[in-house]
Amino acid sequence: MNGKKDRLDHINRLSAITSNKGVSILKAAVSPGGHCPMHTALATVRNVKGISTLVVGMPECGYYSRYVVRNKVEEKELHYTYVLEENEVVFGCREGLIKALYEMDREGAEAILVIMTCIPELIGEDIQAVVYEIQDSLTAKLLPLSLPHYKHNGYESGYTFTIGSFINLMEETKTNPSQVNILGNAVGSDMDVIRTALKEKYYINELSHPITLANLKLASAGKVNLVFSRSAAPLAVEMEEKFKIPFIPFYNRYAPEDIDKCYKQLADIVELELTKKVAPVKTAIADLERLLGKKLAGLKYMLTDIGIDTLSLADYLSNFGLVPELIHLEEYERGDKVFQERLRKQKCNPYVCYISQIQDLDSYTNELEAVFSLGALGKGFQEKGVKAIHMKTVNGLTGYDRTLTLLELLKEAFII
C-alpha cells in the first residue's frame, strides 16, 4: 500500500459519496474548529423583525449562542434559551419546553424559531409532535428546526434549514401574476439587468438579507422564484412542491449553456427577453474557454473556497480539462447529485472532505498534487509553489458575469 493512500484513506473520493455522511472532516483534531448549525440559524434570523428564537439544549448552547443573539430592550423579538435540567436529560424536556413556548406566546412572539440542538435530539425529543399538539392554541407560529451538530460537519445547514423552515410562514394563496420572488442575492452586471428589467413589469419580493416576515408571507403568491443562493435552494424546492411555484437555479450555473437555460426559463415565465442584454459576453467566455482549455487542460487543482457551490463549479471546469484533486464540501445536498454524476462521467474522482481550518491541508502536501487552488491555501502548499486564486471577486456574482470573471481570474493567474 503506498504512503499516499494510507494517509488520505480516511477521506472519501467523490465516487463513494452518496450522502452527507460520506463527507469526512479532513483532520480528527481541529483548532479551534468551526461553528455549528445553531450559530448560522440564529445569524439568519437575528435581524428579522417578527421572528423570535428559542435554543433548546445544554448550557454551552444556551450561553454561547448569546454571542449571536441577545435581547435588546428596543426590540420586540424574544431571544431565549431553554437549558435542560439533569432529570430532563434522562426523562425528556417536553413539558418544560411546552410551558416555555406558551410563555413566549404570552409575551407576544409572532413567530418562534425553535432550534433543537445535540442533546434534545439525541434523547429523541420530538419537536414536531410538540408543534402538532400546541400550534393551534398559540398565536405565535412555531418553526421547528432539528439541528444537532453531530448530523452535520459545518454550519451551512443552519442557513439552509432555517430558510427552509420559512415555508411554515407561507400560506396557500392566489398567485399574483405581477410578483417575482428573489431568493438570496447577487450583484454585478447580470443581476443589474435582471432587476432593471423585472422592475418595469413586476413587483420584486426580496427574500434575501435582511428578510422580513412580511416578505415571507407574501412569497407564496409569487409567479416564480429566482434562486441566487445555495442556502435558499431547498426552500425553492419546497415552494415548488407546495405552491407549484417554479424556480430558476441561477446559483449553481456556470456553464454558458446552463445559464442560457436559466434565461430561457425566465423569459418563458415572465415574458422578458434578457438574453440579448447579457449575452454579448458569451463570445468573450467562449474565447477564454478555448484559450484556457489549451493552456490549462490536464492541470490539477483544489477547490477550497467556502463561498461557492463547489461541485457545480468543478463540473464546469472539467469541461475544459481541469482536474479536481480535492474539493471542500460544506454539505452534500440533493442538487449536488447531478454534478457528481457529470464529474464522474468526465472521469474526475477528487477527494471530497470538509476542511475546518485551511492550515489543516498543509499536512498533506506530499499526498496531494495540485498546481493551483480556487480558494485559500496554507503556507505549506504556497511554499511548494501551489498558486492560491482567491474568489472574492467571483463570489456574489451570477450568470455570465460570474463565469467571465472566473475565467479572467484564471487567465490572469497563469499570465496567459
Next chain:
Amino acid sequence: MRNALFKDCFVIIEIDSEKKGNTAMGLYKNCPKPSGRMGALWTLSTIRNAAVLEYGSMGHMVYAYKWLEQTGSQSRSKIYTTHIDETDITFGKTERIEQGIKEVVQKENPEVIFLLPSSVPEMIGIDLEAVCDEIADKYKDITIIPIAAGGFGASCHKGIEMALHTLCKTLPVKIEVTKEPTYNLIGSCSDLYNFKADANEIQRVLAGALHMEPVCILSSDTSINKIRKMGEAHINLVLRYEGLKAAKELENKFGTPYIYQRPYGYDGTVTWLKEIKEKTQGKLQEAFISAELAEGKKAVQFVRQMTAYQPERTQISIGGHGDVVNGILEYALKETGMSKGICWTNDKDRACDQIPYYEDIRVGKEMNHEQTGIIMADYYTLKRIGRSETLKVEKSLNEWELNPYVPPLIGFRGALHLASIWFQNIMEE
C-alpha cells in the same frame, strides 16, 4: 403579557396565577449559567505547554476560543476539538479520540493533554478514563489526563473545582521546598472579573511585604512545569472556595499549609499578610505596608465621612461570586463604615443567610432604578439600571478585558481603587 421589567434579566419564569405549579424550569430570557464542562475548559485553557482536546461536537470550541480571547489571557494551552457523528454515537466509537491525540502530539508535542468530554459523549457514557489508559502506552513522554466535569447538573464552579483538584492531584511531584519562601496562588482563573489585575496585585504585595515570589499561579498564568513544582512552595494561597480541595490535596501530599482568603481592604490585606507570615515564618516589611496604608488613608476617610452625612447613599449592594461578595462587603462594612444593602451570590453552593443565592429574576426585581446607594454587579445589570460600569465585579459574556493594567479590586491598590470609585459614585448620585 410581557413584563418589560424583566426583559434584560436572567429569568426562570414566574408561574401564571392560573397555572400554579407550572413553571418551565429551564427557560432563560437572557444568558444561562455556564456548565461544569465549560468551567473545567476555561480553567485548563490557560496552562502553557499543555493541550486541551475536547471530544464531541465541534461547535463549542470556536466559542470557547472567542471567550478566551475576550479574557485577554496571554497564557494559553493549545485548544483542540474533535467532531462526532451518528456512527460514533451509535457504536460508541472512539477512534477520533485516538487519531485526534495523535495529531495533537504531532503538531504541538505538549507535555500534557487534557481530554474533556462534551455533552454528547457524556450522554452516551464514553469512558474517557479507559480510552486514556489504552492509549497512554503509545505516548510515554506525554501525560494524558481525562477530565471529569461533574456531569449534567454540575455548575461552572463545580467544573472549576474539579479541574483545579485534578491538576493538583495528578501533576505535582515530590520536590524540596525552596530556600526562600515562596507560594502558590490557587484559584486565579479566567472566569473571574479582573483576574489578571488581581493576580498582579497579589504578587506585588507579597513581593513588597514579605519578599515572597510565586511558584505557580493556578491557573491563569502558569505552565505544566510550574504545576509540577507546586510542592516546593511554602504555602498555598487559596483565592476562591473552588480551590480548597486542591489545597487540601497538596497539604496531604506535601504538608504545605494553606490560607483561604481573598484579601480585600487595608485591614483585610494586613490580616492576610500576618497570617502568611505566621505560617511561613517570614518577616513583614513594615515600611512597605506603612507606605501602602498611608496612600489609601484619605480615600477611606472620605468614604467614612459620607457614611456619617449621607447614610442612604453609602449603602452597598453587591452580587457575584460568593468569595468576591464576602470580601468586598467585609471591607465596605468594617473599614469604611458603609451599610449593607442587598447582597447575593451567583452560586447556589455558596449561599448562606447573609449572602443568599438569587435566581436572576430576583436580581431583576431587586436591582432597579429605585435602589439607592452603591450597586456592584455585572455589566448588564449595571447598564440596565443606569449605573456606572466602574462598579463591575462580575464578568459578563461579550466583555473584552484586554488590558491587564486596570486597577485591581484586591490588595492595597484594590482597596484604594474601591474606596475611590465608591466615593466618586456616592458624590455623583
